[in-house]
Amino acid sequence: MQNEPLAFRMRPRNLNEVVGQQHIIGKDTALYKMIENGHVPSMLLYGEPGIGKTSIANAIAGSSKLPFFSLNATHAGKKDVEQIVSEARLVGKVILFLDEIHRFNKLQQDTLLPHVENGSIILIGATTENPFHDVNPAIRSRCGEILQLKRLSQDDIAKLISNALEDEERGLGKIDIVISEEQIQKIALASNGDARKALTLLESIYYASDEVDNKTIVQDHIVEHLSERIGVYGDKGGSHFYNLLSALQKSVRGSDTNAAIYYLAHLLENGDLIAVCRRLLVMAYEDIGLANSAVGAHVYAATEAAKTLGLPEARIPLANAVIEMCLSPKSNSAYSALDAAISAIHEGKTGEIPLHLRDGHYAGAKTLGHVGYKYPHDYPLGTFGGWVDQQYLPDNVANEEFYKPVIAGEEKRMAAIYDKLKSFKKGT
Structure with a gap:
C-alpha cells in the first residue's frame, strides 16, 4: 500500500472522514442522512480536479457497505459495463463510480441506464465539465442529485495535511517529520483548494527533505x-476556464481592477492567449461601448501586440487594456439597441422598406417609384454636418426606438445630439 501515492492512500473510508464539502455531505445535510439511513441515490458530482469527487464516492461506498466499482468513461468499454451489470444481478445492488461521465458514449448508456433506472446500479458520476452543458440528458434525468463541489478552504487543506502527517496506517505518521505550522499553511495556500495537489506536494517535500539523526527536516x-506553480488551475477549454473568462468580464464590467487583474493572471497562467484576447476585444465593445469609443481601438492594439509578443511579455499590453477598461465609463446601449431590433424582427415587426430608401441606381428605378430620397449632406445643420427630416423605418415600426442612450462618458455628448435630432423630427 505504501507504494501508492499519498493522496490515494488518504482517501476517506467513510462519510465522517470527509474533509470539506460540508454543504453537500455534512452531518446536517439530507444526503448524509439518506446514506446513514441506508438509501444511496444516483448522483452527479461536478467540480474542478482534486476537490473530492472520487473521495466522496469512496466515502459513500464505505458508509453504505455496498459493493463499489469504479470506471473512467474515457477508456471504459461495453464489456466493462456489462461486467458491472452482471455483478449487480448477482448481489442485488452495487455502486458504480463513473469518472469523466461527460465522455460516456451511447453504447455504454444503452447497456447501463436501464439498470440505473431500476435501482440495481447506483450511479455516482463525476465531471469537471458543467453537467447541464456536457452530460447527456438521459444520464442527468436518472440522477436525483446534481451536486456542485467547492474548492477546499485553506483550513480544510491544512487539516488534510495534518491528518496525513499523523496517520500511521495510511499516511506519514510512522516517520518523524519536523515541519512547522507555517510550512503546513504555506503548502495549504499553494495547493489552491486542491486536496490531491496538497497531498502530492507534501509527499514530494518529504522525499526532497534531508534526514538528520533519524528525523526528516523540512526546509x-x-x-x-x-510550491512555485501549484496554485495554477483551470484547464484550457474546460468549464472552469470559461468560468474564469466570465469572472474576468464581470469584474471589468463592475470596475474592480484588482479582481480583473487576478482573473487575467489565472487565464494567462493557463496559457490560452488567443481566447483571452478574443474575450477582451468583445468586452471593449460590449461593456465600454459608446461611453469611450476609443477603447475598442486601444484594446485591439493591445491584443495584436500581445499575439505578436507571445507569453510572458503579452501580459504587459493586456494588463494595460484590462485596467483601462475597468476605469472607463461604460455603456451597453449600442448592442442592446441591436438586440432590441433583432427581437422586434423575430416578433414579426417587419414592413416594407420606404420607397425613397430603395436602390435607385439603375434604369427603371423611377418607374418602380424609388424616388424622393433627400440627400442629408445637401441640408447643412450647424456644425453637425447635414440632416433632413425624412422617414427611414417601415411604416408599421416608424415610431419604434431601439436605442436608449446611457448618460456616461462620451455617450453623454452623443445622447444630447440624439435628443436634439428627435426634437427636430417632432418639429419642437
Missing part, C-alpha cells in the same frame, strides 16, 4: 521551490 526553500 523552507524546498517548500518554496516545489
Whole structure:
C-alpha cells in the first residue's frame, strides 16, 4: 500500500472522514442522512480536479457497505459495463463510480441506464465539465442529485495535511517529520483548494527533505521551490476556464481592477492567449461601448501586440487594456439597441422598406417609384454636418426606438445630439 501515492492512500473510508464539502455531505445535510439511513441515490458530482469527487464516492461506498466499482468513461468499454451489470444481478445492488461521465458514449448508456433506472446500479458520476452543458440528458434525468463541489478552504487543506502527517496506517505518521505550522499553511495556500495537489506536494517535500539523526527536516526553500506553480488551475477549454473568462468580464464590467487583474493572471497562467484576447476585444465593445469609443481601438492594439509578443511579455499590453477598461465609463446601449431590433424582427415587426430608401441606381428605378430620397449632406445643420427630416423605418415600426442612450462618458455628448435630432423630427 505504501507504494501508492499519498493522496490515494488518504482517501476517506467513510462519510465522517470527509474533509470539506460540508454543504453537500455534512452531518446536517439530507444526503448524509439518506446514506446513514441506508438509501444511496444516483448522483452527479461536478467540480474542478482534486476537490473530492472520487473521495466522496469512496466515502459513500464505505458508509453504505455496498459493493463499489469504479470506471473512467474515457477508456471504459461495453464489456466493462456489462461486467458491472452482471455483478449487480448477482448481489442485488452495487455502486458504480463513473469518472469523466461527460465522455460516456451511447453504447455504454444503452447497456447501463436501464439498470440505473431500476435501482440495481447506483450511479455516482463525476465531471469537471458543467453537467447541464456536457452530460447527456438521459444520464442527468436518472440522477436525483446534481451536486456542485467547492474548492477546499485553506483550513480544510491544512487539516488534510495534518491528518496525513499523523496517520500511521495510511499516511506519514510512522516517520518523524519536523515541519512547522507555517510550512503546513504555506503548502495549504499553494495547493489552491486542491486536496490531491496538497497531498502530492507534501509527499514530494518529504522525499526532497534531508534526514538528520533519524528525523526528516523540512526546509523552507524546498517548500518554496516545489510550491512555485501549484496554485495554477483551470484547464484550457474546460468549464472552469470559461468560468474564469466570465469572472474576468464581470469584474471589468463592475470596475474592480484588482479582481480583473487576478482573473487575467489565472487565464494567462493557463496559457490560452488567443481566447483571452478574443474575450477582451468583445468586452471593449460590449461593456465600454459608446461611453469611450476609443477603447475598442486601444484594446485591439493591445491584443495584436500581445499575439505578436507571445507569453510572458503579452501580459504587459493586456494588463494595460484590462485596467483601462475597468476605469472607463461604460455603456451597453449600442448592442442592446441591436438586440432590441433583432427581437422586434423575430416578433414579426417587419414592413416594407420606404420607397425613397430603395436602390435607385439603375434604369427603371423611377418607374418602380424609388424616388424622393433627400440627400442629408445637401441640408447643412450647424456644425453637425447635414440632416433632413425624412422617414427611414417601415411604416408599421416608424415610431419604434431601439436605442436608449446611457448618460456616461462620451455617450453623454452623443445622447444630447440624439435628443436634439428627435426634437427636430417632432418639429419642437
